[in-house]
Amino acid sequence: AQTVTQSQPEMSVQEAETVTLSCTYDTSESNYYLFWYKQPPSRQMILVIRQEAYKQQNATENRFSVNFQKAAKSFSLKISDSQLGDTAMYFCAFMKGYGGATNKLIFGTGTLLAVQP
Amino acid sequence: DAMVIQNPRYQVTQFGKPVTLSCSQTLNHNVMYWYQQKSSQAPKLLFHYYDKDFNNEADTPDNFQSRRPNTSFCFLDIRSPGLGDAAMYLCATSKGLAGVDEQFFGPGTRLTVL
Numbered sequence: 001a002q003t004v005t006q007s008q009p010e011m012s013v014q015e016a017e018t019v020t021l022s023c024t025y026d027t028s029e030s031n032y033y034l035f036w037y038k039q040p041p042s043r044q045m046i047l048v049i050r051q052e053a054y055k056q057q058n059a060t061e062n063r064f065s066v067n068f069q070k071a072a073k074s075f076s077l078k079i080s081d082s083q084l085g086d087t088a089m090y091f092c093a094f095m096k097g098y099g100g101a102t103n104k105l106i107f108g109t110g111t112l113l114a115v116q117p
Numbered sequence: 118d119a120m121v122i123q124n125p126r127y128q129v130t131q132f133g134k135p136v137t138l139s140c141s142q143t144l145n146h147n148v149m150y151w152y153q154q155k156s157s158q159a160p161k162l163l164f165h166y167y168d169k170d171f172n173n174e175a176d177t178p179d180n181f182q183s184r185r186p187n188t189s190f191c192f193l194d195i196r197s198p199g200l201g202d203a204a205m206y207l208c209a210t211s212k213g214l215a216g217v218d219e220q221f222f223g224p225g226t227r228l229t230v231l
Contacts, residue, residue: 004159033217044121045160045207047221052217091159095217103148103211103218107159 002027004094006108013082014116020067021077023092031097034068034075035105040088048090051075053097078079079113088099120144121223123208129229130198138193138207147213149191150220151183154205165167166191167213195228203230 003026013019025034036048051059059066063083067076079086090107092108122141140149140151148167152160164173166185180202182194196200205227209220 009157037222042224044224047219050219052219097216103220104162104165105160105162105220106223108158109159 002029002032002094002106004092004106004108006092006111008111009109010112010114012114012116013079015084018078018080018081019082019113021079021090021092021113023075023077023108024074025075025092025094027094029096030070033095033097034066035093035095036064036066036075036077037091037093037107039054039091040085045091048117051079064075065091082115084107084115084117086113088113121208121221123223123226125226126224127227127229128231130195132200133197136195136198136228137163138150138195138200138206138208138228140193140223141189142208142210142221144210144221145188145192146210146221147188148218149185150209150211151181151191151193151208152209154225156204159163159227160207161217163193169211198228198230202231 005024032053034051037045038048039045049061049064063080065078089110089112091110093105124139150165151163154160163177185191205225207225208223211218211220
């Protein structure tokens with residue numbers, strides 16, 4: 001069975017600073033995908049960034065980037081130039097890569113990020 | 118804008134009184150999911166529909182049922198809610214593609230059981 005672990009329940013960062021959220025996972029699968037989802041207070045969960053396990057290059061989306069270390073089974077999220085709107089719960093998630101009805105997301109327990117003005 | 122809609126956003130029910138939560142989508146996605154998210158916990162998949170095919174998670178209690186009358190709508194029925202069923206219920210959809218298949222989430226329905 002796959003597991004996803006986020007060891008930082010809460011984090012705080014000053015506006016305009018950089019913060020890194022940690023995530024580790026355990027799987028015996030060779031083909032899989034990793035995601036970071038953002039859940040703002042009282043708002044819906046949205047996808048921040050995703051990484052295909054077969055790609056060595058780390059994914060980047062504007063201020064968001066990941067450090068994907070496949071051998072170490074580590075998938076951290078870096079947020080640069082933090083903004084007040086980045087305040088949210090961040091979930092790391094795993095999905096097997098076979099598609100169709102097996103596309104289940106397995107979530108970590110989340111990291112609550114507070115961006116301070 | 119194409120989206121996933123959940124109604125109501127807040128639902129209060131009494132212990133043991135059946136309740137139905139609603140989800141609709143304008144994305145025309147094949148797959149619809151229901152997650153339960155308790156306070157400060159990760160979302161937990163209850164079940165999902167791939168078109169009309171229902172897929173129940175092994176540890177989902179029998180108290181939870183689902184219906185998908187058409188592509189656009191999916192319902193979560195809780196037959197006899199207990200205090201432990203108080204949670205946020207998230208609906209999500211995806212195309213059902215092979216490989217990476219992004220899920221799109223609704224805003225959730227927060228269920229309170231009195």
